[in-house]
Amino acid sequence: MRNVLTRAALGLAIASLTPLGHAHAIAGNRIFPATMAVDDPGVGDELDFQFGHIRTPNDDDNPGSSASVNSWSTNYAKTITPNLALSIGTNYSNQRSTGNPTVKGFDNLGLGIKYMMYVNPVHEFMLSVGVDSEIGGSGSKAIGSSYSTYTPTIYAGKGFGDLPDTLNWLRPFAVTATLGQQYASDRSVPNALNWGVTLQYSLPYLQSFVKNIGLPKPISNMIPVVELAMSTCTSGSCSGQTTGTINPGVLWESRAMQIGLEAQIPANRASGHSIGVLLQTHFFFDDIFPHSIGKPIF
Amino acid sequence: MRNASFYLSTRAVFLRSFLRLLTVVGALCVGGIGQAWAHAQPDTQSPLAGEIVSAPSEVKITYNEALEPAFSSLIVSDAKGKQVNSAKAEVDATTHKTMRVPLPALGAGKYQVKWVAVADDGHRTQGSFNFTVK
Numbered sequence: 001m002r003n004v005l006t007r008a009a010l011g012l013a014i015a016s017l018t019p020l021g022h023a024h025a026i027a028g029n030r031i032f033p034a035t036m037a038v039d040d041p042g043v044g045d046e047l048d049f050q051f052g053h054i055r056t057p058n059d060d061d062n063p064g065s066s067a068s069v070n071s072w073s074t075n076y077a078k079t080i081t082p083n084l085a086l087s088i089g090t091n092y093s094n095q096r097s098t099g100n101p102t103v104k105g106f107d108n109l110g111l112g113i114k115y116m117m118y119v120n121p122v123h124e125f126m127l128s129v130g131v132d133s134e135i136g137g138s139g140s141k142a143i144g145s146s147y148s149t150y151t152p153t154i155y156a157g158k159g160f161g162d163l164p165d166t167l168n169w170l171r172p173f174a175v176t177a178t179l180g181q182q183y184a185s186d187r188s189v190p191n192a193l194n195w196g197v198t199l200q201y202s203l204p205y206l207q208s209f210v211k212n213i214g215l216p217k218p219i220s221n222m223i224p225v226v227e228l229a230m231s232t233c234t235s236g237s238c239s240g241q242t243t244g245t246i247n248p249g250v251l252w253e254s255r256a257m258q259i260g261l262e263a264q265i266p267a268n269r270a271s272g273h274s275i276g277v278l279l280q281t282h283f284f285f286d287d288i289f290p291h292s293i294g295k296p297i298f
Numbered sequence: 299m300r301n302a303s304f305y306l307s308t309r310a311v312f313l314r315s316f317l318r319l320l321t322v323v324g325a326l327c328v329g330g331i332g333q334a335w336a337h338a339q340p341d342t343q344s345p346l347a348g349e350i351v352s353a354p355s356e357v358k359i360t361y362n363e364a365l366e367p368a369f370s371s372l373i374v375s376d377a378k379g380k381q382v383n384s385a386k387a388e389v390d391a392t393t394h395k396t397m398r399v400p401l402p403a404l405g406a407g408k409y410q411v412k413w414v415a416v417a418d419d420g421h422r423t424q425g426s427f428n429f430t431v432k
């Protein structure tokens with residue numbers, strides 16, 4: 001039971017370091033940034049790099065022991081049509097725990113497809129659906145699993161720019177959420193409900209659309225954010241158990257790229273005891289190469 | 299029969315190649331940042347969002363990239379939603395980054411600016427903000 005939970009925690013920690021398809025997401029006045037642990041609802045041409053470090057509970061019988069996980073991940077998303085994108089991603093992980101040899105290698109290759117179903121510019125609302133998958137056996141034996149996973153997911157985002165003027169200071173807020181049921185090709189592996197929520201406060205939105213309070217750059221380009229990246233086991237002996245991290249941080253946006261920095265705070269004991277870190281560099285190809293690889297194929 | 303050292307060295311070569319590829323791609327991206335942009339966003343606005351001002355003679359917004367004048371627009375409305383600018387917004391002919399619209403003499407009250415910016419590659423952005431005439 002404990003091993004299943006710690007595996008789930010480690011898997012979620014690694015998964016949280018492996019974004020599957022971020023997008024330049026615009027709904028009316030609102031630009032939803034490419035959040036780091038919880039995928040945003042947009043579809044776009046993008047390239048994402050992330051480095052993460054976190055300590056996770058060790059998968060052994062020694063209570064309290066943990067593994068230090070460093071992870072370098074990249075993900076590329078390509079629009080096929082303006083509303084449909086494919087993504088491919090990989091992740092290199094290095095795991096060290098006291099008394100054990102270092103384990104390192106590539107995780108399984110991630111493939112994704114996402115379709116933006118609905119955008120409401122007035123109410124700054126966006127809804128997408130997609131499937132994320134990890135191809136079993138495509139990674140190293142030390143890190144990647146032999147089985148594949150498939151996660152049909154719903155992505156939503158809502159900005160609060162439609163609030164009345166009396167609530168002006170709340171208008172830069174936005175929330176995004178994802179909900180995905182993960183299935184494994186190996187029936188002995190528990191399924192999981194992967195869910196995430198972000199709360200963000202856009203200072204660029206405040207400056208341009210609500211009230212310019214004279215913030216200097218680079219602060220005026222920052223978006224403070226809190227992300228909850230969670231996974232709830234839905235089958236097997238771990239059913240009902242939830243692991244995940246709460247990630248407060250900040251995203252800095254320029255015209256064509258984004259840099260992000262977040263802490264990773266374990267949401268509960270099963271998720272770990274130590275605070276980790278996520279660092280992101282994200283390129284919007286639709287802004288960098290608008291006439292070539294940054295535009296939809298069709 | 300390949301031994302373990304063969305696989306380790308192959309993996310190390312693969313990892314180095316992968317990291318080099320990421321570096322090259324990242325450099326290409328940074329190098330490409332000098333090219334045309336896609337989504338126009340305001341750099342400066344006059345009046346500012348939420349500002350209380352004496353009656354302005356115009357509304358002027360400078361964007362971070364060139365606009366397509368034929369499809370970009372800027373409309374100013376009063377508190378009742380009635381458009382107050384009779385002239386059409388104009389985009390600066392030199393840089394194509396500044397859009398302005400002249401205003402008649404405005405009375406005291408709240409006004410809303412609504413803009414649509416279509417970049418020269420066709421990407422469309424929009425925005426709105428209020429200012430108050432004292």
